[in-house]
Amino acid sequence: MKPYTIQLMICAGTGCVSNQSFEIKEVLEKEIKKHNLQNEAMVVTTGCNGFCGAGPIMVVQPDGIFYQYLKVTDIPYLVEEHLVKGRPVKKFMYVPPKEEIPIPRMNKIPFFSGQTLVALRNRGMIDPEFIEDYIARGGYRALAKVLTTMSPDEVLKEIKKSGLRGRGGGGFPTGVKWETCKKIPGDRKFVICNADEGDPGAFMDRSIIEGDPHSVIEGMIIGAYAIENVREGYIYVRMEYPLAIKRFNIAVQQAKDNGLLGDNIFDTNFCFDIKVRRGAGAFVCGESTALMASIMGNPGEPRAKYIHTVEKGLYDCPTCLNNVETWANIPQIVLKGADWFTGIGTGDVTHDPWGGSKGTKVFSLAGKVNNTGLVEVPMGITLREIVFNVGGGIRDGKRFKAVQTGGPSGGFIPESLVDLPVDYDELTKVGSMMGSGGMVVLDENNCMVDMAKFFLRFTQDESCGKCVPCREGTKRMYDILYRITKGEGKEEDLDLLEELSNMIVESSLCALGGSAPNPVLTSLKYFREEYLTHVRDKKCPAKVCRELLTFSIDPEKCLENGHGCGVCEKNCPDGAIYGEKKNVHFIDSMKCGKCGVCFDVCKFGAITVE
Amino acid sequence: MAKLKIEDLEKITEEFKRKMTLREGAGRVKITVHLGTCGIAAGARKIMNSFMEEIEKSKATDIIMTTSGCAGLCSREPMATVEVIGNAPIKYVDLTIDKVKIIFDKHVMKGAFVQEYALSVGSEKIQ
Amino acid sequence: MSSETQNKAKEISEKWDNNPENIIEMMHDIQDEYKYLPREVIESLSNESNVPVSKILNIATFYNAFSLKPKGKHKICVCMGTPCHTLGAARVAEALERELKIKMGETTPDLKYSLEETRCLSACGLAPVVVIGEDLYGPATVPNIPKLLKKYEKK
Numbered sequence A: 001m002k003p004y005t006i007q008l009m010i011c012a013g014t015g016c017v018s019n020q021s022f023e024i025k026e027v028l029e030k031e032i033k034k035h036n037l038q039n040e041a042m043v044v045t046t047g048c049n050g051f052c053g054a055g056p057i058m059v060v061q062p063d064g065i066f067y068q069y070l071k072v073t074d075i076p077y078l079v080e081e082h083l084v085k086g087r088p089v090k091k092f093m094y095v096p097p098k099e100e101i102p103i104p105r106m107n108k109i110p111f112f113s114g115q116t117l118v119a120l121r122n123r124g125m126i127d128p129e130f131i132e133d134y135i136a137r138g139g140y141r142a143l144a145k146v147l148t149t150m151s152p153d154e155v156l157k158e159i160k161k162s163g164l165r166g167r168g169g170g171g172f173p174t175g176v177k178w179e180t181c182k183k184i185p186g187d188r189k190f191v192i193c194n195a196d197e198g199d200p201g202a203f204m205d206r207s208i209i210e211g212d213p214h215s216v217i218e219g220m221i222i223g224a225y226a227i228e229n230v231r232e233g234y235i236y237v238r239m240e241y242p243l244a245i246k247r248f249n250i251a252v253q254q255a256k257d258n259g260l261l262g263d264n265i266f267d268t269n270f271c272f273d274i275k276v277r278r279g280a281g282a283f284v285c286g287e288s289t290a291l292m293a294s295i296m297g298n299p300g301e302p303r304a305k306y307i308h309t310v311e312k313g314l315y316d317c318p319t320c321l322n323n324v325e326t327w328a329n330i331p332q333i334v335l336k337g338a339d340w341f342t343g344i345g346t347g348d349v350t351h352d353p354w355g356g357s358k359g360t361k362v363f364s365l366a367g368k369v370n371n372t373g374l375v376e377v378p379m380g381i382t383l384r385e386i387v388f389n390v391g392g393g394i395r396d397g398k399r400f401k402a403v404q405t406g407g408p409s410g411g412f413i414p415e416s417l418v419d420l421p422v423d424y425d426e427l428t429k430v431g432s433m434m435g436s437g438g439m440v441v442l443d444e445n446n447c448m449v450d451m452a453k454f455f456l457r458f459t460q461d462e463s464c465g466k467c468v469p470c471r472e473g474t475k476r477m478y479d480i481l482y483r484i485t486k487g488e489g490k491e492e493d494l495d496l497l498e499e500l501s502n503m504i505v506e507s508s509l510c511a512l513g514g515s516a517p518n519p520v521l522t523s524l525k526y527f528r529e530e531y532l533t534h535v536r537d538k539k540c541p542a543k544v545c546r547e548l549l550t551f552s553i554d555p556e557k558c559l560e561n562g563h564g565c566g567v568c569e570k571n572c573p574d575g576a577i578y579g580e581k582k583n584v585h586f587i588d589s590m591k592c593g594k595c596g597v598c599f600d601v602c603k604f605g606a607i608t609v610e
Numbered sequence B: 001m002a003k004l005k006i007e008d009l010e011k012i013t014e015e016f017k018r019k020m021t022l023r024e025g026a027g028r029v030k031i032t033v034h035l036g037t038c039g040i041a042a043g044a045r046k047i048m049n050s051f052m053e054e055i056e057k058s059k060a061t062d063i064i065m066t067t068s069g070c071a072g073l074c075s076r077e078p079m080a081t082v083e084v085i086g087n088a089p090i091k092y093v094d095l096t097i098d099k100v101k102i103i104f105d106k107h108v109m110k111g112a113f114v115q116e117y118a119l120s121v122g123s124e125k126i127q
Numbered sequence C: 001m002s003s004e005t006q007n008k009a010k011e012i013s014e015k016w017d018n019n020p021e022n023i024i025e026m027m028h029d030i031q032d033e034y035k036y037l038p039r040e041v042i043e044s045l046s047n048e049s050n051v052p053v054s055k056i057l058n059i060a061t062f063y064n065a066f067s068l069k070p071k072g073k074h075k076i077c078v079c080m081g082t083p084c085h086t087l088g089a090a091r092v093a094e095a096l097e098r099e100l101k102i103k104m105g106e107t108t109p110d111l112k113y114s115l116e117e118t119r120c121l122s123a124c125g126l127a128p129v130v131v132i133g134e135d136l137y138g139p140a141t142v143p144n145i146p147k148l149l150k151k152y153e154k155k
């Protein structure tokens, strides 16, 4: 192999690919050839680097120089400067918000230095389509260790001891689930990887699969060995992730070709194989019983869980379902030991598997935060650290309002609780939940009633319709919220919302219905005033609920800054704007349909919204 | 494709180790050749190539070889900095291929720096 | 029934071992091929895979992935993930409705564009996100919409 002196690690995650990272790679290679550097510089495409908001991203190793927002046209210059002349290029480097001096090295950027990588340990380091890269970073060693030196019971004991809890939503202790599945008699059992990632705003699982699919596969093989009598595994990936599906298929094929899946793995008598199945666009299929129905070729309707899937799951056989990130943690726990894992996180799990939250959690940080992307942090870190240190604070200097965690099943956490340590139990205590790790940051321009309505619409769309409280209850709640945002709400509506919530929570068949009211309940709990302003004063303080707003033109700004440019008039779909060119313009509030277009098109900030 | 045996995992790792060490920026020794315009004019590429040959010959996988810009001392090019991780980096000046061999042998492999070719102890950082 | 559709259905069914349990994967392949599930292909698939037409229709209506009606040449999807919502996806959606003169879920009469909402595409770093065909755009802003559509006018 060539003794390269420089490696250019270019991100090929979904976000960066859509910003042309493959084209950038091509041009890079062409330029490198042009300068006759092909024996020194190597271009590597990696999985999602995590700093998705600043893509396309490239890290130049060994110095760890971090470049962002690259364009195809920047590449010739960059190659000339950095590779030929050896001068890293400042203008493509990261500059912290409100500062001017760039930070050249990736590990000095707070977004990266504040993280602890376990599930994402290979991110940006390997080409996910080469199994050799994974192996060279210690991959499949855990499997080798397990198959040659540990009995299935010993593996199970180690996982139990580690206190690992499910990363897919409920936080169920993984060791306990495996043990239950193991104890149920049966000679045909299954393991499944839940890669349906339905929570809107979550992209942890996608990134793990795109960046390091073998870690998930290795985890599943180890799980199958520990539970015993498991020869078949499934990976259920949502169809909205074409790249992840492709990478899983490649990885599974490579593992088969190398004998890491199939019969007599590592010449032992252990046999195990994996199939990849595509989801079909139904949120409820993330739920265990619905997911299994879908794999068997049926509509994904949940069934009542009097009998758990660990007993009777896929094809009525005992089945162990775990989330992508849960599986990706397994090889590391096996290699480094349970004690290492329990050294990270909160609480004590020696006697009670629910006694704490151990290890790290991957969050997808998005919304009104400066650094959008994927962050892996130790359990117990505060929200403040995630939002303000790793996340770099709120965009455009706005005021932080709340964080939404747990997606449609979770809730809102207000600014007053920003010092809350993030773990399973603390989040549940305040009415939200860990969920799969989606974390959406809201600022003063987000309306909580509107957000609650957004989630209700989501759950109502995604309710499978099997049971009445979920199907009809969420619809009624949505209607009420819709009325409030239109200025037709009454004070009694707030109590009615709470009543309906409790009814739905108590009588829904599956957890989709059971947790659907959480966004409403938490927003009512922490932002009741905002609801009341909508109901009593018919105003939306965040200026989101359109029907409650009045649009007008600030005559001074229109004349002095914009010289009455007339752009708004041209764009108003209702013909509600009048004015002579070069003169002040006016909005006829009777005609105005409150579409907000004028606000978007006026470059002079002359449109005011009240 | 052949089925992997456990020993093969180590073989693959060895084979790819140099690539990974470079990627992780974590080696035992880091050699930086200064490739500014004047460095290149003074023959820095030849120096880099001979370092690379030495690395090849030694079969070592824990040495990172990289390049950087002009070190600001144009009259003493070609230059290289050798850093045994944990020790102060040493800057060598007026390099020739023969000097490279000696430096590689003594400093990179055995950890004893070659005083007579050295300019200074310490190095500037990329900023 | 044309033999072309019959052959396609046969090929896809065989790819999935003619196993009725793999019906959803087969339907994915048909959807990928035709961009919707044409009635006659459903009937052929039913013959090949031994899954009743009623069940295929049931699955097709349950899952968002499948469509029983033909779609426009350019399918425009507005991401409805939470981060996109917080950053103004609804406004972008309205702007598209205005430009195309159709509502969400509809197709233009010339079968050129369909407008749809999609579940979160997890490209939240680029929110708000719009996908046209296979191309993902973000951040999409209201003033940019007409320019974006222009790119597809001649395609």
Ligand SMILES: Cc1cc2nc3c(=O)[nH]c(=O)nc-3n(C[C@H](O)[C@H](O)[C@H](O)COP(=O)(O)O)c2cc1C
Pocket (backbone or CB within 6 Å): A165, A166, A167, A168, A169, A170, A171, A172, A174, A194, A195, A196, A197, A198, A199, A283, A284, A285, A286, A287, A288, A321, A322, A323, A324, A326, A327, A436, A510, A511, A512
């Ligand atoms: C409506 C609904 C949607 C869910 N979606 C997901 C999902 O997208 N991904 C996931 O891993 N778990 C999801 N879950 C949780 C799973 O049912 C299950 O608890 C989890 O996959 C178990 O894995 P874990 O123990 O490793 O977390 C969902 C649950 C419900 C009720």
Ligand code: SF4
Pocket (backbone or CB within 6 Å): A284, A301, A302, A462, A463, A464, A465, A466, A467, A468, A470, A471, A508, A509, A510, A511, A512, A513, A514
């Ligand atoms: S709670 Fe909702 S999603 Fe769950 S089974 Fe009932 S109707 Fe379906």
Ligand code: SF4
Pocket (backbone or CB within 6 Å): A553, A557, A558, A559, A561, A562, A563, A564, A565, A566, A567, A568, A569, A585, A601, A602, A603, A604, A605, A606, A607
């Ligand atoms: S776009 Fe702005 S500046 Fe121009 S006429 Fe309208 S309000 Fe005035």
Ligand code: SF4
Pocket (backbone or CB within 6 Å): A551, A571, A572, A573, A574, A575, A576, A577, A587, A591, A592, A593, A594, A595, A596, A597, A598, A599
């Ligand atoms: S909000 Fe819309 S309808 Fe009202 S004035 Fe502005 S552009 Fe016209």
